[in-house]
Amino acid sequence: MEELLEILEEINPDIDYETATALIDGKMLDSFSIVSLVTEISDAFDIEISPKYLVPENFNSVQAMMKMIETIQDEE
Amino acid sequence: MKNILEYLEISAEKYPKKTAIADRDKSCTFGELKNSASLLGNHPVLKNSTDSPVGIFASHSAETIILMLGVLYSGNFYVPLNPDLPCDKLSQIITDSGMTVIIGTDMEEKAKQSGFDGTYIDFSEIPANGEVALIPNISQTAPMFAIYTSGSTGKPKGVLKNHLSMISFIEAYVDEFGFDENIVIGNQTPFFFDASAKDIYLMLRTGARMEILPAEFFSFPVMLIKYMNERKVSFISWVPTALSIVTKLNTFSEVLPLYLEKVFFVGEAFPAKQLKKWMTALPDVKFVNLYGSSETAGICCFCGITEAPEEDGQLPIGKPLKNCNVFLMDDGKFVTDGVGEIHVSGNSLADCYYNDEEKTQNSFFIGELPDGSRNRVFRTGDIAKYNENGDLIFVSRRDNQIKHLGYRIELGEIEHTAQSIDGVAKACCVYNRKRQKIILVCEPSPQSTITADEIRRIIKTKLADYMHPAKVLTMDALPLNANGKTDRPLIEKIVMKEKN
Incomplete structure (x- = not known):
């Protein structure tokens, strides 16, 4: 979780990630941020995020992202 | 029509x-x-x-x-x-x-x-x-x-x-x-x-x-x-x-x-x-x-x-569309071999910069074309050369204009905006092309206690979102070159070193 928060802070430090639940639906993160985010998460957690995981629901909150990361880690 | x-x-x-x-x-x-x-x-x-x-x-x-x-x-x-x-x-x-x-x-x-x-x-x-x-x-x-x-x-x-x-x-x-x-x-x-x-x-x-x-x-x-x-x-x-x-x-x-x-x-x-x-x-x-x-x-x-270039290779800009006359000039002379600034002539040229005669005259002029005729010409500010196929290849910009996420941005506009903030004495904006990040370096005024974070927040309210710097740094004094001007290349060097 800490690691993920660090990545997000780096992308946009003005968002309160611990409480945000509509990062995508609320247009807080744009497409360029998503690309950075996916790249950084893949590197940091040593996983490959296949396109099927790239849906808004998986990126709307830190909790959703963590859940996605764990699912991928379990699969691998 | x-x-x-x-x-x-x-x-x-x-x-x-x-x-x-x-x-x-x-x-x-x-x-x-x-x-x-x-x-x-x-x-x-x-x-x-x-x-x-x-x-x-x-x-x-x-x-x-x-x-x-x-x-x-x-x-x-x-x-x-x-x-x-x-x-x-x-x-x-x-x-x-x-x-x-x-x-x-x-x-x-x-x-x-x-x-x-x-x-x-x-x-x-x-x-x-x-x-x-x-x-x-x-x-x-x-x-x-x-x-x-x-x-x-x-x-x-x-x-x-x-x-x-x-x-x-x-x-x-x-x-x-x-x-x-x-x-x-x-x-x-x-x-x-x-x-x-x-x-x-x-x-x-x-x-x-x-x-x-x-x-x-x-x-x-x-x-x-x-x-x-x-x-x-x-x-x-x-x-x-x-x-x-x-x-x-x-x-x-x-x-x-x-x-x-x-x-x-x-x-x-x-x-x-x-x-x-x-x-x-x-x-x-x-x-x-x-x-x-x-x-x-x-x-x-x-x-x-028809073929993607090598990893670090460059795509040619190519050849003119039929309605345009495109040529390179350097120091008032046509360039066919070597680098020159891209000039464009033809009916597709804009009329002017609206309500700005001075800027218009700086970029548009009536001049001679390579075929000897005279027409309106636009000076693009892009430096280029020809490759062996006669295709134009982009080399660099003449000024501090950058392309970031496809948007055309004058770094000077970000600097001016930063300098208009109370407590900022000087600003220099650089672009990390590799990481696609705009980095703003500010020198606070002597008595000011303004922080980098405060500057970043104010800038966000004044510029379009694609112009927001990814990082704002402060320096007690921006380095100067021999002419007493802000030493942009040196600042670039310092900033890029710091993993920005």
Whole structure:
């Protein structure tokens, strides 16, 4: 979780990630941020995020992202 | 041809029931487009003037096209406004252009907050029927639209184009690439950017359908490509940043665009690695690199790409489109061997920077062309050379203009904005091309306690979002060079070293 928060802070430090639940639906993160985010998460957690995981629901909150990361880690 | 509206009149006559523009929820036929635009053109307030600027809040929807064309029917010219721009910036554009009428949807409050005290017309006021405006009797050299771009002095500058410039471009574009009414255009560029005119007037000229692609899909490109398949998109002309998002997220392993025939890219260099992924996944698609500038309608050079370059290789800008004369000059002499600045001549040139005679004279002049004739010439500020095939290759910029995510930005504009903040004595903005990050370095005034974070927050309220620096740093004193000027190369070096 800490690691993920660090990545997000780096992308946009003005968002309160611990409480945000509509990062995508609320247009807080744009497409360029998503690309950075996916790249950084893949590197940091040593996983490959296949396109099927790239849906808004998986990126709307830190909790959703963590859940996605764990699912991928379990699969691998 | 009288003026650009004839494209609409002809398409509405030929294909009255065919869809012209579609977005996720709505669509509009050529007949409806002509009807709504000509009804707006008859609005009493617009009828009061000719050749005057009319601001339009340019949301990414069919309504915006109706507003643009409606303004043209009234004999005036339009100035697209980015609805998300901070009020400070909007106010500069409103003042500089001297617009007294603005049209939008639910934007009256924002217009007022930006200091606008003229007449606001809401889209909902356009009647559903009634008397329509006829195609105005204005000449091809009448002003058509002005688009504001980043200006190095901190003030945005308005590039004014006439009807002839756009007609000249579109005719050459259609002729070169054989576009017809059967293509389906997948529009990515927002309508307040100059590059969107290529899609809009191509749609009107050919009678093709333009699909407005929802911006949010670019965050999740599998949804984007599926949507493009649903809508049978066959032609796209996007910034490389948008194209790169698709391949960086491995979209093609999940879904392929089934109807795509032509992929054009414009606005910045397309990283070879990402282009290669596109070309490998779509071997039957035609890929073309375009080169242009807001000061010319559409584009002026193009290069068909049949093979992706090596990792660090560079794509040529290519050869001129038929309506343009493009040549290199250095120190007043033509350059055929070696590097020179790209100069463009032809009917597609913009008229001027609106209300800025000095800037206009700096960039546009009447001069001799390589064939000995004399004509108006635009100096692009781009330095280039020829390769062995006679194709132009971009080398560098003459000034501090950068391309970031496909947007044209003057670093000077960010610096001026930073320097206008209380407590900031000096500012220097640099660009980390590799990591695509704008970095602002500020020197606080001697007594000031302002922090980098505070500067960053203030800047965000004053500049368009794509110009926000990714990082703001402070230095007690910005380093100076031997001439006593801010040492930009040294600052770049220091900043890039720090893993920014």
